[in-house]
Each structure stands twice: as C-alpha cells, then as structure tokens.
Amino acid sequence: MTADQTATEAAADLAHRPAGDMLLVTTDEIAGKRIVKVVGLVRGNTIRARHVGNDILAGLKTLVGGEITEYTKMMAEAREQALDRVRAEALERGANAVVGLRVTTAMVMTGAAEILVYGTGVVVEDA
Amino acid sequence: MKQERYETLTVMVVDGTASPAEREELMAWVVDKPELRRELESHQAVKAVTDGWVDRLMVDLAEDKVQQSGAHKLGVGLGLGVLLTSLLALLGWGLGQLFLDPEVPIIVQLSVAGATLGFLVLLGVVIRGRLNTHKSDKYKDVIR
Numbered sequence: 001m002t003a004d005q006t007a008t009e010a011a012a013d014l015a016h017r018p019a020g021d022m023l024l025v026t027t028d029e030i031a032g033k034r035i036v037k038v039v040g041l042v043r044g045n046t047i048r049a050r051h052v053g054n055d056i057l058a059g060l061k062t063l064v065g066g067e068i069t070e071y072t073k074m075m076a077e078a079r080e081q082a083l084d085r086v087r088a089e090a091l092e093r094g095a096n097a098v099v100g101l102r103v104t105t106a107m108v109m110t111g112a113a114e115i116l117v118y119g120t121g122v123v124v125e126d127a
Numbered sequence: 128m129k130q131e132r133y134e135t136l137t138v139m140v141v142d143g144t145a146s147p148a149e150r151e152e153l154m155a156w157v158v159d160k161p162e163l164r165r166e167l168e169s170h171q172a173v174k175a176v177t178d179g180w181v182d183r184l185m186v187d188l189a190e191d192k193v194q195q196s197g198a199h200k201l202g203v204g205l206g207l208g209v210l211l212t213s214l215l216a217l218l219g220w221g222l223g224q225l226f227l228d229p230e231v232p233i234i235v236q237l238s239v240a241g242a243t244l245g246f247l248v249l250l251g252v253v254i255r256g257r258l259n260t261h262k263s264d265k266y267k268d269v270i271r
Binding site: 048052053056057067069072073076077078080081 | 190266267
C-alpha cells in the first residue's frame with residue numbers, strides 16, 4: 001500500500017465484496033481450483049501495542065502465571081489487521097486468492113506485537 | 128441388527144452412555160464388519176477431537192467470565208487509577224522540589240521544564256491521535 005488513495009479504494013472495494021471472496025491458504029495450490037494467473041507477492045504488516053495499564057497488568061500476571069490475555073488480545077488484533085491488509089493488497093492487484101500464506105512475527109519493541117503476513121496473490125478458477 | 132438399533136447403539140457408545148451390555152452388543156455386531164468398525168472408530172476419533180475443543184473452550188469461557196466480571200473491572204480500574212495518580216503526584220512533587228530548591232542551577236531547571244513540556248506535548252499528540260482513531264479501530268474488539 002503506497003498511497004492513501006489506493007488504500008481507500010482497496011478498502012472500499014473490500015467493503016463491497018463478501019469476506020469469503022478472498023481465499024487465503026497456506027498451501028501452494030487449492031484443491032478444486034486452478035491457478036490461471038500469479039499477480040505476485042502480497043503482504044500486510046502491523047505493529048500494535050496496548051496501553052500502559054495493560055502492560056502493568058501483564059507484568060503482574062507473570063508473577064502468578066497463566067494466560068496473559070492482555071497480550072493475547074494484542075497479538076490477535078495485530079494478526080487480524082495484517083490479514084486484512086493482505087486481503088486489501090491482493091484485491092488491489094486483481095487477485096482473488098492468496099496461496100502459500102505465511103505469518104511471521106518480530107520484536108521491534110517490548111510490549112508491542114509485530115505481525116507480518118505474506119503470500120502469493122493469484123487468480124484462480126474452478127478446475 | 129436393525130439399522131435404527133445400530134445407530135442408537137453407536138451414538139450411545141461414542142457418547143459414553145452405553146451400558147457394558149449395550150457396548151458388547153454393538154461390538155459383537157461390528158466385529159466381522161470392517162466397514163462398520165472403521166465407521167465407529169471414525170466417530171470415536173471425531174468425538175475425541177471435539178471433546179478437546181470443548182475443554183479448550185471451557186478455559187476460554189472461564190477466562191472471559193473473569194475478565195467481564197464487575198469485580199475484576201472495578202479492581203483493575205481502581206488499582207490502575209490509584210497507582211497512576213500516585214505516581215503522577217510523586218513526579219509532580221519531585222519536579223516542584225526541583226524548581227523550589229535555590230541550589231539547583233537555573234540551566235537544570237530550564238532543561239527539566241523544557242523536557243517535561245516536550246514530553247507533555249508529545250503525550251498530548253499521541254493521546255489525541257489515539258482518540259481520533261479509537262472509534263474506527265475495528266480490531267479493538269478482537270479478543271483472541
């Protein structure tokens with residue numbers, strides 16, 4: 001996504017298409033479908049943090065153990081946003097599916113979640 | 128064995144509600160029928176997986192119940208409120224002492240005042256930005 005206008009157009013396009021239209025799969029091929037065109041790499045990333053209150057709570061939870069829901073939520077938010085950005089870019093580039101989807105994470109700063117999702121945008125048809 | 132009886136016994140055995148006699152009756156029926164044995168094993172495998180899901184979901188439900196309880200929210204809000212207010216009061220008192228102390232060089236006082244002002248301006252900018260985007264942030268409701 002390189003320009004606000006492009007992002008807005010892609011978002012508007014997304015809003016008019018059923019969520020099920022864009023098929024995201026981790027496999028290189030899709031059973032029952034035939035790849036007729038490869039549009040190339042599509043990716044989406046985000047870095048999200050929670051407010052300082054949640055960081056304090058999360059720190060305290062390390063004393064007692066168990067799930068740190070504050071950071072579970074943070075990771076889930078980042079994952080969903082990154083996936084939506086992959087969908088938006090794939091749509092923008094004319095793809096109707098993404099194959100070989102991968103999700104990676106990195107640590108840019110303490111208390112923040114970076115999620116990068118990438119894959120290959122393709123156009124598929126029923127086989 | 129009639130189909131209806133077979134299906135009833137299968138459901139009871141898979142669910143674990145069959146008596147030993149009913150279980151024996153079903154096993155005797157399928158023992159020489161590989162296809163039915165595979166079907167029963169398949170049902171039992173699915174049940175094992177879905178039982179696992181239920182267990183996991185129960186953990187999540189228990190966590191959600193804790194997170195959404197009024198006592199939890201009140202405790203978190205009160206605790207964070209008191210903690211942050213106290214820390215801010217302490218910081219304010221420390222800064223006040225710094226400016227009231229005649230032995231502190233004026234350059235230090237000006238530098239601290241400038242740094243504090245800069246920090247507050249930046250804090251205001253990020254808070255304003257967050258408030259503007261918070262309403263349209265559709266990801267804030269994602270839980271897990």
